[in-house]
Amino acid sequence: MFSAILTVAALYVFSWAIWKIGRRFYRKSALDNIPGPSAKSLWQGVLPQVFNDNAWSFQKEMAEKYGGVVKLTGLLGDVQLYVFDPKAMHHIVVKDTNTYEELNLALFGRGILAVVGEQHRKQRKMLNPVFSIAHMRQMLPTFYSVGHKLRDAIAKKVEAGPIEVELVSWMTRTALELVGQSGFSVSFDPLTEDGIPHPYTVAAKQVVPLTFRFFVSRIYLLPLLINIGTPKLRRFFIDLVPWKDLRDLRDHVDILHKTAVEIIETKKAALAEGDKAAARQIGQGKDILSILLRANISASKELSEEELVGQISTLTFAAMDTTSSALSRT
Numbered sequence: 001m002f003s004a005i006l007t008v009a010a011l012y013v014f015s016w017a018i019w020k021i022g023r024r025f026y027r028k029s030a031l032d033n034i035p036g037p038s039a040k041s042l043w044q045g046v047l048p049q050v051f052n053d054n055a056w057s058f059q060k061e062m063a064e065k066y067g068g069v070v071k072l073t074g075l076l077g078d079v080q081l082y083v084f085d086p087k088a089m090h091h092i093v094v095k096d097t098n099t100y101e102e103l104n105l106a107l108f109g110r111g112i113l114a115v116v117g118e119q120h121r122k123q124r125k126m127l128n129p130v131f132s133i134a135h136m137r138q139m140l141p142t143f144y145s146v147g148h149k150l151r152d153a154i155a156k157k158v159e160a161g162p163i164e165v166e167l168v169s170w171m172t173r174t175a176l177e178l179v180g181q182s183g184f185s186v187s188f189d190p191l192t193e194d195g196i197p198h199p200y201t202v203a204a205k206q207v208v209p210l211t212f213r214f215f216v217s218r219i220y221l222l223p224l225l226i227n228i229g230t231p232k233l234r235r236f237f238i239d240l241v242p243w244k245d246l247r248d249l250r251d252h253v254d255i256l257h258k259t260a261v262e263i264i265e266t267k268k269a270a271l272a273e274g275d276k277a278a279a280r281q282i283g284q285g286k287d288i289l290s291i292l293l294r295a296n297i298s299a300s301k302e303l304s305e306e307e308l309v310g311q312i313s314t315l316t317f318a319a320m321d322t323t324s325s326a327l328s329r330t
Contacts, residue, residue: 029079036071036082037062042216045073050082051212066136080251105226107207107253109260111314123307126295138180138286141205149191150174168328174325176201176316183315184263185287200259203252204316210249260312264305267293288315 049058050072064068068085083089105114112123117202129135150170157163166271173189180188188198211218225234238250292311296302304310 004304026178031071031079031081034069034071034081035066036073037066039077039210042076044075045077047072047074053209053212063134099128107256108313108317109310110304111310111312113314113318114310115307119307120299123303123311124302126292126299127311128292129295135286142182143178146174146177146191149177153191153193169326171324171327172205172320173201174327175320176204178323179316179319181287183288183319184312185267185290186263199255203255203259204313204320206315207249207252207256207322210245210252214249257309258312258315260309261310264287264293264308 010155030312037046037049040049049055050062062082063084068083070082072080072082075078083092110119112120112127115123140316154165154170157165173191176192177187177189178185188201189195214222228234235250238246241247271290291314292303293308296308
């Protein structure tokens with residue numbers, strides 16, 4: 001059965017490649033007049049130069065040479081638009097957005113970064129009170145507590161004298177602990193030198209680097225595959241494919257999902273017990289998830305279980321790299 005699947009897949013890829021090459025040579029693109037770097041190869045274009053762990057010098061060169069809107073040559077001559085002009089990005093991501101990357105849905109579930117239209121508006125409306133100034137002030141004691149843990153851990157490292165400290169890993173751990181406590185009333189990390197990492201934090205740190213190994217497949221295959229069959233069927237085929245990176249990504253996403261479900265079940269049980277049970281938790285019932293669950297109970301249109309689970313990973317990844325990068329640079 002597996003060999004038959006591979007044969008069909010190979011025929012599909014071959015036919016698609018012939019069609020793409022022919023279409024590129026005989027049909028002009030609306031993006032042809034936009035400047036951009038020339039392709040390094042027919043097969044991958046300039047994608048390997050743009051999407052890799054050490055692409056900063058190439059990105060900087062593009063920005064200086066071509067400005068904020070660049071034409072990229074992709075797989076088999078495919079032409080793509082690469083935008084980092086602030087005003088254009090505001091329209092694409094904030095003002096006029098009506099679509100979201102399929103990758104967000106596959107990795108994080110039906111959270112606010114992966115849903116569209118009315119569903120997105122409903123989630124955004126329910127999350128808005130959580131990010132009010134008044135609620136942010138209530139989070140400050142939690143931020144101070146986590147910050148003091150980090151301070152003590154670094155101070156202990158330099159007790160014997162000056163020493164070089166690798167800050168990025170400490171800041172990533174701190175960011176995850178900040179979102180864990182203030183977001184879900186969960187502690188992921190004791191922030192000590194010998195602390196055992198929580199499986200969730202290990203998975204969260206690995207997911208984004210792993211996705212960069214799929215830069216071709218996520219652009220060209222994911223939009224097609226995400227709509228084929230049911231999630232169970234797609235999972236069946238992923239389990240069949242002997243691709244280590246794909247299986248590692250699958251396992252990390254499983255950990256994120258399993259932990260998110262456990263967090264929500266624990267939180268629901270605490271809310272059902274009343275204020276005393278909520279007060280015993282780390283955030284004393286003032287965390288983002290507690291407020292969201294209370295709002296969901298009284299909402300005319302509740303968020304589904306799937307949508308609630310999706311918010312956990314969405315909030316984690318929205319806070320993790322942004323916070324750790326800003327703190328490290330500061």
